[in-house]
Amino acid sequence: MLQHNSRPEVGRFLQCTLPLFPRTTVNDHPLGLVFDMDGTLVDSGLDFQLIRREMGIADRQPILEAIQQMSPGEADRCREILARHERAGAERATLMPGVTDFLAEVRRRGWPAAVLTRNTRPLTLLTLDRLGLHFDPIITRDDAPAKPDPTAIEQICAAWRLPPERIVVIGDFLFDVQVAHRAAARAVLFTAGRDPQGLPGADEADFLLESFQMSDELFRWLAELA
Ligand SMILES: [Mg+2]
Numbered sequence: 001m002l003q004h005n006s007r008p009e010v011g012r013f014l015q016c017t018l019p020l021f022p023r024t025t026v027n028d029h030p031l032g033l034v035f036d037m038d039g040t041l042v043d044s045g046l047d048f049q050l051i052r053r054e055m056g057i058a059d060r061q062p063i064l065e066a067i068q069q070m071s072p073g074e075a076d077r078c079r080e081i082l083a084r085h086e087r088a089g090a091e092r093a094t095l096m097p098g099v100t101d102f103l104a105e106v107r108r109r110g111w112p113a114a115v116l117t118r119n120t121r122p123l124t125l126l127t128l129d130r131l132g133l134h135f136d137p138i139i140t141r142d143d144a145p146a147k148p149d150p151t152a153i154e155q156i157c158a159a160w161r162l163p164p165e166r167i168v169v170i171g172d173f174l175f176d177v178q179v180a181h182r183a184a185a186r187a188v189l190f191t192a193g194r195d196p197q198g199l200p201g202a203d204e205a206d207f208l209l210e211s212f213q214m215s216d217e218l219f220r221w222l223a224e225l226a
Contacts, residue, residue, distance in 0.1 A: 029162050029163065029166045030110060030111055030112070030162070030166065030226065031109075031111045031166050031167075031168060031222060031225060031226050032111060032112045032113070032114070032156065032157075032160045032162050032166060032167050032168070033106055033111055033112070033113045033114070033167075033168050033169075033170060034113075034114045034115075034116050034153065034156060034167055034168070034169045034170070034180075034185070035113065035114065035115050035116070035135070035169075035170050035171070036115075036116065036117060036169075036170065036171030036172060036173065036176045036190075037115050037117040037119060037124060037127065037128070038089065038093075038117065038119060039171075039172040039173065039190075039192065040096065040170060040171050040172045040176075040190050041095070041096060041099050041115070041133065042093040042094065042095055042096060042099075042127060042131060043093065043094050043095075043096055044089030044090065044092065044093040044127065045088075045089055045092055045093070046085060046086070046089045047085075048063065050085075051063060051081060051082060051085050054081045055067075055077075055078040055081055055082075057078075062175075063078075063082060064118060064141065064146050065146075066078075067079060067082070083120075086119060086120065086123050087123060089123075089127075090119075090123040090124075090126045090127045090130070091126075091130075093127045093130070093131065094131075095131055095133075096192070096212055097211065097212060097213050098211060098212030098213035098214075098215065099133075099212050101212075101213075102212040102215050103133070105215075105219065109226070111226075112136070112160050112162075113135050113136075114135050114136065114137050114138065114139065114156050114159075114160075115128065115133075115135040115137075115138045115139065116139045116147065116152050116153070116156070116169070116179070117138075117139070117140050117141070118140075118141050118146045118147055118175070119140055119141065120140055120141060120142055121138075121140040121142040121143060124138060124140045125138070137155070137156060137159055139152040139155065139156065147175040147176065147178070147179040148174075148175045148178035148179040148182060149179070149182075150179055150182040150183035152179070153167060153169070153179060153180070153182075153183035153185055154183060157183075164183045164184040164185045165184060165185070165186075166225075167180070167183070167185035167186070168180075168185065168186045168187075168188060168222065168225070169185055169186070169187050169188065170188040170190055170209065171187075171188075171189070171190060172189070172190040172191070172192055173200070173201065174200035174201035176189065176201070177189055177201035177204050177205050178201070178204075180206075181204065186206045186207075186225070187201075187204070187205045187206050187207075188205065188206065188207045188208075188209050188218065189201045189202055189205035189207070189208050189209070190209045190212075191208055191209065191210050192210075192211070193210055193211065196208055207221055
């Protein structure tokens with residue numbers, strides 16, 4: 001019979017307290033998920049090739065970085081083109097199939113979730129509010145250097161008190177993979193049904209996700225990390 005009223009001996013008490021101070025390992029931390037917005041959480045219909053053509057910049061050239069190299073007048077003209085497209089995208093954006101259930105499962109597991117986007121802060125908030133999505137933190141190009149600069153991931157790590165090894169970035173573009181790896185985080189490339197063969201970032205990504213509606217395998221992979 002257990003003796004609930006007996007005082008523990010000092011030696012046994014010390015032995016019992018030792019497990020209260022385990023050596024902390026990386027795996028003791030929860031995972032934290034960082035989502036790209038346009039093309040990942042939401043389909044905003046942004047046609048970046050059309051935007052480049054209107055601006056007169058080369059195919060595949062990163063738009064924000066190209067604007068930074070322009071004369072002030074040309075940069076203003078191109079910012080207006082970009083703002084027009086981005087506003088239209090925010091107003092017509094719809095949720096990617098399966099995102100609501102995916103995020104509910106992330107919350108059920110107690111993993112924090114952030115948004116990191118190259119969009120502006122006002123249009124990011126407009127998009128997320130319209131679609132009833134909540135993230136903390138939300139980091140836009142108005143808040144930190146744009147992806148693939150890893151500064152924002154470092155800010156998220158600090159906010160969540162998590163090491164980058166516990167962060168998983170989920171996005172549909174090469175920059176999402178690059179920002180993860182530059183910060184020593186993991187990268188999930190959302191292919192949205194595209195053929196991964198030759199898709200920028202597919203070779204470097206740690207996991208390829210075809211659809212949020214088929215995420216069982218991703219959750220198994222994440223659970224192995226968790
Ligand atoms: Mg994207």
